[in-house]
Amino acid sequence: MKKQAGRATLKDVAEAAGVSISTVSRAFSSPERLSPSTVQHVKEVAARLRFSVNPVAKALITGTSMNIGLVVPDITNPYMSTLLKAAQTHSRGRSIGVFAADTDDSARIEREVCHQLAQQTRGIILCGSRMSVPHIRELSEMIPLVLVSRVVEGIPSLYTGSTPALEELVDELVDLGHRRIAYLSGPAQSWANKQRSRAVSRRVTARGAEFVKLPPTTASYGDGRAAAGNVVESGATAVMAFDDVLASGLVEGLRRLGRLVPDDVSVTGHDDVLAELVYPGITTITGQSARVGQLAVDWLLEEPAAEGDTGTTRTEAVEGRVVRRGSVAAPP
Amino acid sequence: MKKQAGRATLKDVAEAAGVSISTVSRAFSSPERLSPSTVQHVKEVAARLRFSVNPVAKALITGTSMNIGLVVPDITNPYMSTLLKAAQTHSRGRSIGVFAADTDDSARIEREVCHQLAQQTRGIILCGSRMSVPHIRELSEMIPLVLVSRVVEGIPSLYTGSTPALEELVDELVDLGHRRIAYLSGPAQSWANKQRSRAVSRRVTARGAEFVKLPPTTASYGDGRAAAGNVVESGATAVMAFDDVLASGLVEGLRRLGRLVPDDVSVTGHDDVLAELVYPGITTITGQSARVGQLAVDWLLEEPAAEGDTGTTRTEAVEGRVVRRGSVAAPP
């Protein structure tokens, strides 16, 4: 916002059109209360003056802005950038602006950023939050929230449900003959990571195979590559990674150690981003980031309607499907 | 912004502290004009009431907000998401918020979005703008602008200068024996695309080799893969792609046609994103997106200082360097 010499205000338009300020305001906000001729006249003058209502003044008086916040641990992750794109595009259609914030995987930054956003947005979409439950609760007292990839009782939550798909994958591996299956963990504080780890662990042991949990990472390509050593050492013949970024890195890391995927070790990912780009293509689970992003926006904007606190809060899993590519085979 | 029952205002703090509204305001904005004891007292009360200044009221009165806009053609492109991350992180350090907008490669959407942002931000970083020069000029009358990956006379512009690096690459290819070199175009309206195309074309012909220009694409992975047919048909033994995303797709497309990189055809990219992730690693040019993002924020926030219109507008190229990986070899 420049101290712009000439940006037309309601007052300018009112004077030019020979009507009162309120009339101009109404011509835009509730034209049905004005005579059609007045509306037309005012709008013409307004167009001539290139007038458009000042969103910050409007926000101040109405107490609600046309912006939402989207906070993510790492915008560089294709899952997140796809989600952002969908959320933003969807919001634009409803003339809503999107504040994007990257927390760099830090709960502290996340908290700061959310408080800052709370004062100038109508709601926040919190993706893969690393914050403690009390902190999330506290925040939700101040501002409508929609959680993505995390579930907190009493707060609308949205995530990709992948337990069935993960089990399907485990079964496939076991059936192929794998007796020792590893899970390559993502960020330690990630709710989704815990879910996936648990789903895999259970199914693997249920099927009578051996489960190995590989230590937490930051879900970056580099960490995936670096994990190759651990994988080899673990003796696992198949590794299911937290996500595709990690899986891609792992494939490259294994290659450098002279291990080929899928001949020497099978690898699976999650989210279906990147999985197609690398070679061999990685068998993965669709993350539906675009759909999730769009849904999150809808929920956030509808939420006030559910003000009645019917006691039922929405929690929904967008189910992921297995996508088979070339990274899975029988053990050597 | 909820119609929150209790969000403390200056007035509340003033009453609780037994001072006037202005005093509370000054305790935060210009504490040196108050006695130290008053400041301390006010701040204590404010903290107790969880007060923090309402940014929208502040923006209204001061006529300048603490937010900037960042608009990009496609946030999904790793170059852009890295840039966004850097810009956002850097802004946070200066307590500035970032509006992110994805224009989906459309000049029309870009224009709409910019006008909307102009009213609630202090400036806009316009990346890879597809808008016409007059439209950009018009916009820059309304709001401070910093252009990225595009140069318009009179407006601060920032881009990765890659002509020398591209020439280096061309030389390398020619020296390896390539006699027919193709350039795989990016988006038709992209300024950067024109620059790169021209640089390559000139150098290739200057070195006595044949130049082939492959038709525009959207710089997506799919388009890169689809371009493989054209490449084979063109008879080129080396192709320099607009960016890494395109290059990665091309490598995969060629593989599907039974052509191997680099044995059958050499491929280069641009930006050094993704280039490391695929196999074989792609020889590319660093895009320095993080540095560019950070610099853009600095320029935008400093710009008012240059209000004096000294006639010199800043235009700077962050020079890209060649990064050699495995995608280049002698022709078959």
Place this chain on the structure above:
DNA sequence: AAAGGTAGTGCAAACGTTTGATAATGTCCA
């Protein structure tokens, strides 16, 4: 022809700040 509606418009307060002008305290010196 008086009473009652209704449609169209204007007035003025309010939103939560900032900030220039102004008043209320002292303190110091003659």
Place this chain on the structure above:
DNA sequence: TGGACATTATCAAACGTTTGCACTACCTTT
């Protein structure tokens, strides 16, 4: 003791909207 001068705090206007209420015409009813 009385002024001059800092120092510190308050007043009130302003930013650009929205919106409840009041007002003016004019049109129906009876």
